[in-house]
Amino acid sequence: MNSIRKHVFVCVNERDGNNPKGCCASKKSLEVMTQLKKAVKEHGIKDIRVNKSGCLGCCENGISCVIYPDGIWYTIPNEQKAILEISESIVKEEIANDYLMYKKKV
Numbered sequence: 001m002n003s004i005r006k007h008v009f010v011c012v013n014e015r016d017g018n019n020p021k022g023c024c025a026s027k028k029s030l031e032v033m034t035q036l037k038k039a040v041k042e043h044g045i046k047d048i049r050v051n052k053s054g055c056l057g058c059c060e061n062g063i064s065c066v067i068y069p070d071g072i073w074y075t076i077p078n079e080q081k082a083i084l085e086i087s088e089s090i091v092k093e094e095i096a097n098d099y100l101m102y103k104k105k106v
């Protein structure tokens with residue numbers, strides 16, 4: 001039986017430096033993913049899994065991250081403050097509004 005309730009996917013896709021699309025790997029997304037994974041582990045959370053992913057199709061907004069099944073998309077700046085806030089939001093199962101990739105229109 002699968003006891004994982006949530007998956008946090010962080011794009012670590014790498015492209016050639018000449019590719020106009022750019023890529024999340026060039027923004028050090030693997031480091032960011034590792035820090036999020038560490039935060040979840042340090043809190044003893046076993047039913048939320050942080051994984052690497054391939055391109056999530058929104059390269060210009062990267063570092064791209066999506067949480068399923070919630071459908072929350074983040075743009076994660078490779079800055080300690082942002083990584084900390086997003087880590088906390090994952091652990092507390094809240095939304096880090098400042099980093100939402102797609103803001104709701106009101």
Ligand code: FES
Nearest residue numbers: 011024055056059
């Ligand atoms: S390279 Fe990360 S979303 Fe496309």
